Amino acid sequence: MTMDLAPGHDEETRLAALAVLAQQVRELMDAVVLTEADEDEVTSVTAELVALTERLNDARRERPLMPEFAPDGTFRHLGNAVTGACNPHALPLVIEHTPEGSQADLEFRPTHEGPPNSVHGGVSAMILDHLLGHAVATSGRAGMTGTLTIRYRQPVPYGRPVVGTAATTRAEGRKTWADGTISLPDGTPLVEATGLFITPSLWVEAASD
Numbered sequence: 001m002t003m004d005l006a007p008g009h010d011e012e013t014r015l016a017a018l019a020v021l022a023q024q025v026r027e028l029m030d031a032v033v034l035t036e037a038d039e040d041e042v043t044s045v046t047a048e049l050v051a052l053t054e055r056l057n058d059a060r061r062e063r064p065l066m067p068e069f070a071p072d073g074t075f076r077h078l079g080n081a082v083t084g085a086c087n088p089h090a091l092p093l094v095i096e097h098t099p100e101g102s103q104a105d106l107e108f109r110p111t112h113e114g115p116p117n118s119v120h121g122g123v124s125a126m127i128l129d130h131l132l133g134h135a136v137a138t139s140g141r142a143g144m145t146g147t148l149t150i151r152y153r154q155p156v157p158y159g160r161p162v163v164g165t166a167a168t169t170r171a172e173g174r175k176t177w178a179d180g181t182i183s184l185p186d187g188t189p190l191v192e193a194t195g196l197f198i199t200p201s202l203w204v205e206a207a208s209d
């Protein structure tokens, strides 16, 4: 089912409300991984969540929100798993375009736990994949990740600020390479990444049609 809005409904207001819902679901997910509630309480909460899930599914889209330009002209992808304000899976990452490349202040959550008390390596890799891809895209050479190499130097904490950065390093034909890091605010590197991004032949063919 598609989400047809009632006439006069302000879509931006609805999306803002959806972003608040997504944030509440992030809080809910942390509550789930941290709760010590007893079995009856857990079962009771689950029943309420089943009902809430059904209410949302009464007006279900076929797919998450697509990339688009917001009314103020900024690019956004509200359904994205890394940056989407309307996707509870996303932190969401807010990426700044800097003279060097891309940067984001971020704070992981208890739901990102991998090894006890630190962030799962796959989650760090996902964030770096996106940051590198953003740096490549904003250099004007958008592409898909071909390879991503990660070096885990120190465990990444959750519940405290860390910084993600990325920048392109070289380009050759449809290939662009980028490096990035997740670091402590004092610059101590925790995770380093190098990626190869390839502008798909399909995109090049579509652009020349």
Ligand SMILES: CCCCCCCCCC(=O)SCCNC(=O)CCNC(=O)[C@H](O)C(C)(C)COP(=O)(O)OP(=O)(O)OC[C@H]1O[C@@H](n2cnc3c(N)ncnc32)[C@H](O)[C@@H]1OP(=O)(O)O
Pocket: 075, 129, 130, 131, 132, 133, 134, 137, 138, 143, 144, 145, 146, 147, 196, 198, 199, 200, 201, 202
């Ligand atoms: C502002 C917005 C910011 C958005 C940021 C988003 C960041 C998120 C990025 C992602 O996570 S993307 C999702 C993960 N990646 C994928 O799903 C990619 C899946 N693979 C493909 O779609 C295609 O294989 C690919 C586009 C990578 C390449 O297809 P092509 O048909 O364009 O490649 P082609 O076969 O013509 O090969 C071109 C060159 O690339 C090389 N190549 C292809 N795939 C490769 C690969 N995977 N790794 C390394 N090299 C590769 C290939 O050998 C060749 O090298 P040479 O020119 O030197 O001969």
